[in-house]
Amino acid sequence: MNFFTSTKTLTHEGTMRMLQAGIERAEQTGQPQCLVIVDASGEVSGELRMSGAKFLSRKSALAKAVTAASNRAPSANIPEGFRPLIAAATGGSVTGLPGGLPIMLDGTCVGGVGVGSGSGEQDIEVANAMLSAIGADTFE
Structure with a gap:
C-alpha cells in the first residue's frame, strides 16, 4: 500500500514572478488591480x-482565487443560478465572478489566482498573464 503522494507546490519565487507579471499587465491596461494567489x-x-485599486476588490479577488483552486476551474464557471446560494452558504x-483561474x-x-478591480475581461487578462509567467495553463 502507498500512503503518500508526491505533491507539486508553488514556491515563493513563483509567487513573486506571478505578482510581478500581474502588476505589469495591469499597468499596460491602465487598470490598477488587486492580485491574490492561493495554494x-x-x-x-x-x-x-x-x-x-478598489480596496473592496481584495475580498473579491481572494474569493475568486479560492473558488478557482477549490473547483479546479475558472470562478466564472459556477452556474449563474447557483452563485447567490453558494456565496451565501460560504459566507x-x-x-462566480470572472477573474479567478486555477494554477494548473x-x-x-497547485492553487488559484484571483484578480479584481477591473472589468471581468481585464481581470481575466491579468490572471492569465500571471499564469503565463510560470508556464501554467491559461484560460479563455
Whole structure:
C-alpha cells in the first residue's frame, strides 16, 4: 500500500514572478488591480493591492482565487443560478465572478489566482498573464 503522494507546490519565487507579471499587465491596461494567489488548500501565498485599486476588490479577488483552486476551474464557471446560494452558504468565500483561474501544472491544480478591480475581461487578462509567467495553463 502507498500512503503518500508526491505533491507539486508553488514556491515563493513563483509567487513573486506571478505578482510581478500581474502588476505589469495591469499597468499596460491602465487598470490598477488587486492580485491574490492561493495554494491548493486556499491559503494565501501572495497578494497585492496596487495603488488606485478598489480596496473592496481584495475580498473579491481572494474569493475568486479560492473558488478557482477549490473547483479546479475558472470562478466564472459556477452556474449563474447557483452563485447567490453558494456565496451565501460560504459566507462570501466562493464566487462566480470572472477573474479567478486555477494554477494548473501538468494536469495538477497547485492553487488559484484571483484578480479584481477591473472589468471581468481585464481581470481575466491579468490572471492569465500571471499564469503565463510560470508556464501554467491559461484560460479563455
